[in-house]
Amino acid sequence: SRSIDLAVIPGDGIGQEVVAEGLKVLSAVLPQDVKLETKEYDFGARRYHATGDTLTDADLEQLKQHDAILLGAIGDPSVPSGVLERGFLLKLRFAFDHHVNLRPSKLLPGVATPLAGQPEIDFIVVREGTEGPYTGNGGTIRKGTPHEVATEVSVNTAFGVERVVRDAFERAQARPRKKLTLVHKNNVLTFAGHLWTNIFNKVAEEYPEVTTDYIHVDAATIYLVTDPGRFDVIVTDNLFGDIITDLAAAVSGGIGVAASGNINPSREFPSMFEPVHGSAPDIAGQGKADPTATVLSVALLLRHLGYDTEADRIEQAVSADLAERGALPARSTSEIGDALAVRVAG
Amino acid sequence: SRSIDLAVIPGDGIGQEVVAEGLKVLSAVLPQDVKLETKEYDFGARRYHATGDTLTDADLEQLKQHDAILLGAIGDPSVPSGVLERGFLLKLRFAFDHHVNLRPSKLLPGVATPLAGQPEIDFIVVREGTEGPYTGNGGTIRKGTPHEVATEVSVNTAFGVERVVRDAFERAQARPRKKLTLVHKNNVLTFAGHLWTNIFNKVAEEYPEVTTDYIHVDAATIYLVTDPGRFDVIVTDNLFGDIITDLAAAVSGGIGVAASGNINPSREFPSMFEPVHGSAPDIAGQGKADPTATVLSVALLLRHLGYDTEADRIEQAVSADLAERGALPARSTSEIGDALAVRVAG
Ligand SMILES: CC(C)[C@H](C(=O)O)[C@@H](O)C(=O)O
Ligand SMILES: CC(C)[C@H](C(=O)O)[C@@H](O)C(=O)O
Numbered sequence: 001s002r003s004i005d006l007a008v009i010p011g012d013g014i015g016q017e018v019v020a021e022g023l024k025v026l027s028a029v030l031p032q033d034v035k036l037e038t039k040e041y042d043f044g045a046r047r048y049h050a051t052g053d054t055l056t057d058a059d060l061e062q063l064k065q066h067d068a069i070l071l072g073a074i075g076d077p078s079v080p081s082g083v084l085e086r087g088f089l090l091k092l093r094f095a096f097d098h099h100v101n102l103r104p105s106k107l108l109p110g111v112a113t114p115l116a117g118q119p120e121i122d123f124i125v126v127r128e129g130t131e132g133p134y135t136g137n138g139g140t141i142r143k144g145t146p147h148e149v150a151t152e153v154s155v156n157t158a159f160g161v162e163r164v165v166r167d168a169f170e171r172a173q174a175r176p177r178k179k180l181t182l183v184h185k186n187n188v189l190t191f192a193g194h195l196w197t198n199i200f201n202k203v204a205e206e207y208p209e210v211t212t213d214y215i216h217v218d219a220a221t222i223y224l225v226t227d228p229g230r231f232d233v234i235v236t237d238n239l240f241g242d243i244i245t246d247l248a249a250a251v252s253g254g255i256g257v258a259a260s261g262n263i264n265p266s267r268e269f270p271s272m273f274e275p276v277h278g279s280a281p282d283i284a285g286q287g288k289a290d291p292t293a294t295v296l297s298v299a300l301l302l303r304h305l306g307y308d309t310e311a312d313r314i315e316q317a318v319s320a321d322l323a324e325r326g327a328l329p330a331r332s333t334s335e336i337g338d339a340l341a342v343r344v345a346g
Numbered sequence: 347s348r349s350i351d352l353a354v355i356p357g358d359g360i361g362q363e364v365v366a367e368g369l370k371v372l373s374a375v376l377p378q379d380v381k382l383e384t385k386e387y388d389f390g391a392r393r394y395h396a397t398g399d400t401l402t403d404a405d406l407e408q409l410k411q412h413d414a415i416l417l418g419a420i421g422d423p424s425v426p427s428g429v430l431e432r433g434f435l436l437k438l439r440f441a442f443d444h445h446v447n448l449r450p451s452k453l454l455p456g457v458a459t460p461l462a463g464q465p466e467i468d469f470i471v472v473r474e475g476t477e478g479p480y481t482g483n484g485g486t487i488r489k490g491t492p493h494e495v496a497t498e499v500s501v502n503t504a505f506g507v508e509r510v511v512r513d514a515f516e517r518a519q520a521r522p523r524k525k526l527t528l529v530h531k532n533n534v535l536t537f538a539g540h541l542w543t544n545i546f547n548k549v550a551e552e553y554p555e556v557t558t559d560y561i562h563v564d565a566a567t568i569y570l571v572t573d574p575g576r577f578d579v580i581v582t583d584n585l586f587g588d589i590i591t592d593l594a595a596a597v598s599g600g601i602g603v604a605a606s607g608n609i610n611p612s613r614e615f616p617s618m619f620e621p622v623h624g625s626a627p628d629i630a631g632q633g634k635a636d637p638t639a640t641v642l643s644v645a646l647l648l649r650h651l652g653y654d655t656e657a658d659r660i661e662q663a664v665s666a667d668l669a670e671r672g673a674l675p676a677r678s679t680s681e682i683g684d685a686l687a688v689r690v691a692g
Contacts, residue, residue, distance in 0.1 A: 081532055081533045081536075081539070081543075082532065082533045082534070082536040082539065085533040085534055086533075086534070086536060090534070113462075114461055114462060114571045114572050115460055115461065115462060115571070116459075116460060116461060116462040116463075117462075133479075133498075133500065133534070133535060134534060136536075137497075138499075138500070138535075138537045138538070139537055140537045140540070140541065142504075143540075144544070145504065146504050146505065146508075147503075147504060147505070148503065148504040148541055149501065149502070149503050149504075150502045150503075150537040150538045150540065150541040151483075151499050151500060151501055151502070151537060151538070152479075152499070152500040152502075152535045152537055152538045153484075153497050153498070153499050153500075154479065154484070154497060154498040154499075154500070155495065155497055156495070156496045156497070156498075157493075157494065157495050157496075158488075158491065158492050158493060158494040158495075159492065159493070162492075185585070185588075186427055186428065187427045187428045187431040187432075188428070188431055188432070188436070188479070188480060188585075188588075189479055189484075189498045190427075190428040190432065190482075191484045191485055191486045191496040191497060191498055192484070192496045192497070192498045193427070193428065194486070194496065195486065195494055195496040197427075198490070217588075217589055218588050218589050218591075218592035218593075219592060221567065221589055221590075221592050221593035221596065222592050222593065222595070222596040222601070224593075225460045225461070225571060225593065225596050225597060226460050226596055226600075239531070239534075242531070242534075242563075242564050243563055243564050243567055243589060244567075245564075246564035246565060246567050246568050247564075247567035247568065247570075247571065247593070249568070250567065250568040250571050250572055251571060254572075255568070
């Protein structure tokens with residue numbers, strides 16, 4: 001008999017509310033024979049204020065036992081900027097070697113976009129998750145003086161770049177359009193740029209069916225608003241991926257529907273799935289948050305664990321729900337969750 | 347009697363064509379008593395292929411003699427990526443200490459935007475021009491092997507950050523809305539982030555009339571498409587500025603109308619003005635390029651040299667021309683230049 005052993009991290013702000021709906025839909029979609037076990041972990045601002053901890057070695061040992069992790073949101077204005085980001089979110093990505101940060105962008109029927117003319121948008125971004133300027137390399141000298149110097153080092157390795165580039169080629173190969181775009185800034189960041197470009201071109205030889213191209217990150221932001229339909233799969237580094245996936249989410253329906261997976265494809269450690277939106281403390285606890293991004297993150301989680309049929313059912317339910325939204329009065333977080341649970345069960 | 351001694355660098359691709367129109371409008375707008383002298387320099391792909399040089403010390407000595415520089419575009423597919431960017435464009439910015447990279451974004455009446463609902467857009471980005479990951483710091487070890495490591499170092503100094511932040515506060519103070527937004531990623535790039543944030547907050551105390559806020563660069567891309575009207579003046583680092591100004595150009599009428607100044611406010615060295623678009627080799631020599639961005643760059647140049655009335659006249663002429671475009675048949679590069687020259691002279 002099959003089973004899913006899930007670590008659940010509701011986190012801060014609206015995290016609690018949206019994760020509850022994610023789990024509701026997950027329970028509803030799973031066949032009877034799949035045993036779902038969940039264990040909730042209290043990470044984030046509350047824990048930090050109570051203990052000063054963000055994520056300890058003992059925490060990591062426990063999390064490691066699970067098949068996957070579902071996260072709501074981490075972050076609160078009461079905690080200094082960077083503490084939870086570096087101390088929890090990034091620490092987890094690095095500890096569990098989440099090198100494939102997967103972010104699909106699909107403009108679903110009925111969903112509003114800030115772009116004129118309702119363009120067709122359906123691409124995925126494969127963002128590297130463990131290198132680049134996210135490594136924490138760098139430092140400060142003469143802090144607080146007029147002679148302060150602060151550096152940030154982007155670290156890029158052949159090992160780290162090649163594995164994520166290969167993952168992106170595999171994903172491109174499996175899609176109907178079979179197109180992969182490398183986004184970087186290789187005309188200025190020439191050291192990292194050459195590494196990325198050379199590896200991209202080398203791996204491309206093994207995928208003759210995949211059409212490839214290269215775009216500078218600044219130009220990519222232009223295409224994302226003038227011609228987003230040109231993209232199928234994008235592969236890019238950690239920082240560029242951070243920036244363009246927020247823009248991609250904005251043009252394809254907003255961060256209310258943007259899902260993401262922090263994936264370790266080797267499954268050596270559990271992968272983590274989370275909505276792209278943050279903790280949104282201004283609307284927390286009011287039942288106003290849209291749980292759709294979390295529900296779509298659950299679909300990514302299921303696909304990662306091999307439950308493709310169930311992932312498809314969730315994505316179809318979300319499409320159907322979004323298509324009808326315009327005609328419905330505004331619903332609460334749990335009403336949307338209920339509606340999706342009914343659809344996936346039906 | 348007044349005079350302007352201008353270095354003109356047409357450069358590659360459409361650079362020649364658009365610079366010719368920029369100069370046409372400049373001549374037409376200047377009062378009789380201002381003597382305009384121009385000297386043309388041949389930099390870019392042609393020079394590189396002929397001599398292997400991009401920009402020598404002797405070139406810099408010559409350029410230094412001028413009051414300002416007008417550049418068309420540099421870059422050609424025949425030159426390996428990075429050679430002209432690092433060897434010419436960035437070398438010039440660093441040599442002449444162009445630390446204020448000024449990029450206005452204004453959606454003018456009649457101009458198409460990819461955004462729905464024709465929002466009001468009128469902000470300027472003050473991009474730092476001599477630090478960040480643009481310094482060329484970093485390197486590669488074990489190049490071409492499976493163990494290659496490539497680094498890029500973002501260098502940020504209190505000196506470099508404070509001067510550009512001050513410049514941005516001055517510009518914000520002089521605008522009706524008096525609002526300044528710092529864009530960074532201080533929750534991840536904590537070393538540089540703290541430096542930027544601390545200096546920003548410190549300088550803010552001297553400008554009590556300026557309203558300030560802070561936005562992460564990823565979130566800034568969302569606002570640029572969902573609520574660009576929220577921005578008045580943005581100050582940001584070199585790389586974030588590169589990325590968001592291309593997006594800003596795209597939403598406010600496209601790079602066909604985006605002007606920029608690489609400014610040394612101390613006037614120790616000449617400042618350089620250039621359209622944001624590149625050399626567009628695909629349409630070069632066909633009279634198809636829109637010279638508007640170059641003409642608006644000439645307006646920035648005039649304002650920098652203290653010719654505010656003439657700069658205003660150019661901006662008004664461009665507004666009027668753009669407002670009528672929809673009703674006109676397509677015009678060539680020189681026809682647009684002629685029309686603008688007539689308007690500014692009249
Ligand atoms: C919160 C922050 C650390 C994070 C990142 O920069 O990766 C977020 O913006 C994201 O995209 O998941
Ligand atoms: C061509 C390149 C070096 C340049 C930059 O990255 O600054 C360009 O993109 C720009 O924005 O002026």
